Amino acid sequence: MQNEYVVRRRKQPSRREREKARQRRGMLDAALILFSEKGYHNVTMHEIASKAEFAIGTLYKFFKNKEDLYKALILEKTDAFHAAIVGAIEEKDDEVDRLMNYIRVKGEIFRAHVPLIRLYFSEKYGESFDLMAELSARIRQVHEEALNVLAGVFESGMRKNRFRRIAHPHALAVALDGITTAFLFRWLDEPEDQTFPEDPEAILNILLKGLVE
Amino acid sequence: MQNEYVVRRRKQPSRREREKARQRRGMLDAALILFSEKGYHNVTMHEIASKAEFAIGTLYKFFKNKEDLYKALILEKTDAFHAAIVGAIEEKDDEVDRLMNYIRVKGEIFRAHVPLIRLYFSEKYGESFDLMAELSARIRQVHEEALNVLAGVFESGMRKNRFRRIAHPHALAVALDGITTAFLFRWLDEPEDQTFPEDPEAILNILLKGLVE
Amino acid sequence: MQNEYVVRRRKQPSRREREKARQRRGMLDAALILFSEKGYHNVTMHEIASKAEFAIGTLYKFFKNKEDLYKALILEKTDAFHAAIVGAIEEKDDEVDRLMNYIRVKGEIFRAHVPLIRLYFSEKYGESFDLMAELSARIRQVHEEALNVLAGVFESGMRKNRFRRIAHPHALAVALDGITTAFLFRWLDEPEDQTFPEDPEAILNILLKGLVE
Amino acid sequence: MQNEYVVRRRKQPSRREREKARQRRGMLDAALILFSEKGYHNVTMHEIASKAEFAIGTLYKFFKNKEDLYKALILEKTDAFHAAIVGAIEEKDDEVDRLMNYIRVKGEIFRAHVPLIRLYFSEKYGESFDLMAELSARIRQVHEEALNVLAGVFESGMRKNRFRRIAHPHALAVALDGITTAFLFRWLDEPEDQTFPEDPEAILNILLKGLVE
DNA sequence: GATGAATGAGTTTTCATTCAT
């Protein structure tokens, strides 16, 4: 019963509900643009309401306060990105293809969402003040999950003796994550830098082929 | 004569000067603790003054405004860390030793200055609104310099045929930087995690020995 | 149609608008009392808000800052007084009646608005730092216009040979302005002084009848 | 005894005293320049001390606070101007000469001390807040004395039947004061205006010759 | 006696949030 209800809701949200969702979207979109342009503390709730073309009171009907709005914004994207990345890995069968797909999709997301990525990382590494603790925790958790999936790829490769056991699979996941993030931030700072290897294979090779003769 | 005097002054700053420096230190230390606990925008100048046990007016004698204080805090350490890391690399002769020393010292700095590191990274990745543009620029510049020194090590190793030319030296520098940073943040989040290889050799090996059989 | 509508709006501002105007009035009135009691720099925005029985934020909704409030206060009255004085002159036909009406109305305004008059003159003569430059300019301009109208009366009297050409009409306007202002300030300092001629005729006579036998 | 002592002090102030007086002069001069450039409230005690090349503490040795310094500045000049004006009147014997000399000297003072004059008038007409009450009182008193001296001239002229008794002598004094002040402020606003009668005779004539045929 | 470092009360202004219409 309960189940059926839920299913029906999924399939056919009432017009009221669709309208609500559309409004919420508009507010989050406005907020994202403003936050990423000016930073959380330099955006006022009035600005967001105004950009989204709603009254301030309406904004507060949807989000109980500024922090709540911010959290909703970050979490929504965090989850979407996580799903995309995990999806990218699982899409392929071959371990090397999986890693390459991970690198490729991570890069795409990065380039397509620069402002949000900045927000995300300043949150991830940055100020862990109480207010946002919950947010940081969720971000870490999602990140951890992605690392686990990645570690699974390395482990599977090792089991099949495709990869040498030069380190714990999880450590390798951390390493690959670090390498790709470093390259992507590098690109973010200097998009035209020629030494930056844009193709996934080149990046992956750094990890796959050892340096020492 | 004049010269001698100046030199002596360098060596032995007057008591007034030493006292001033001590006070400044106290203010910066108080600010660092508060900023890293609560984030730049959630700390008031009154709090800082109060924690440093000075009157608010005295704080403003030393730093012309909040931003100025923040910049002083970050830049001072940025430069010190940079010097330490470059020094660590140049201390050794052998290329592998140089890389290992880099990892080791970077780790030491990281662990010894956790609050500042958080602040540093939230600045590096975070909101780049105008106010902090100058600061971000300096941070990027110093980081770039460190990468160049690191790239030099890879290049020298390649010239001597100790390292294979699997990637551009600068790309390798970015990769090593990314790997170490990833491991260090990992440790920062979960200091007790056993899968994290704490010793420089283990980390370096990930880069040196290729994975694929 | 459109036109009619606009006209009707002029005549009948909406209740919202009337309420707004009433509030603004209350704030300006409170500010006037405080400014003239204690001087611009010795009144805080909190005091004004409090006296007007509004929250400080509401005060800032109406005036973007303290200076803006002050300017609004002075300019509003400056224009009203100017209109009243010019009107008083033009109300009569006979030149002597015009001058007498000028003196009479100027006196009435003065006595009815003592606090504002103090404020006005301290602005007119007082510190002309940049902030208030715009304000002073407008005050001078309005004053100049009134003098020109007054000069016109003298000129017309001269053309009809009612007045002797003992001085340039504009100089006479300045003189009459100076005499009335002097008498009014005198009255302002010592309202009960018997030697001060309160009636316009007596004042005007000083100018009209030469002293020397 | 007491008297002798005072006389001796007058004639031969000790070197210490002369030095003190010189210092005080320097402080008042610096303050005058700053106050008249920027207005009382826009000048800090540090600025004054700095311009006068003394330490802030030394400034406070001479004037117990900012207000005290301001008062000393205004009063000193007020008294000097008053003495000059009364002297100018009494210098001559003939009544008309006396009035003309009054106008001439008042004009000279005005033109030579424009910044201070602005300060003086904003004080005279302006904000009568408690702080400066004492100052305003003294200014009024001195002004009143000057008016009395002027009234004396008119009275004496009337007694000799040189002047017609068209108004109370004191009222005439107020009128002449008002006329000259009006002309001088006019000159202050527009120094090059041609209609402004700069010579004392022209101004006095306005009062002496009646307008009406 | 001179100095100027230290003080902290006091000011303007902003902006998240509420709630009557």
Add this chain to the structure above:
DNA sequence: GATGAATGAAAACTCATTCAT
């Protein structure tokens, strides 16, 4: 249910004044 006027707590910063050296 939407609106946006009203609120007032809180923050950065200034500057007159003091007092230990």
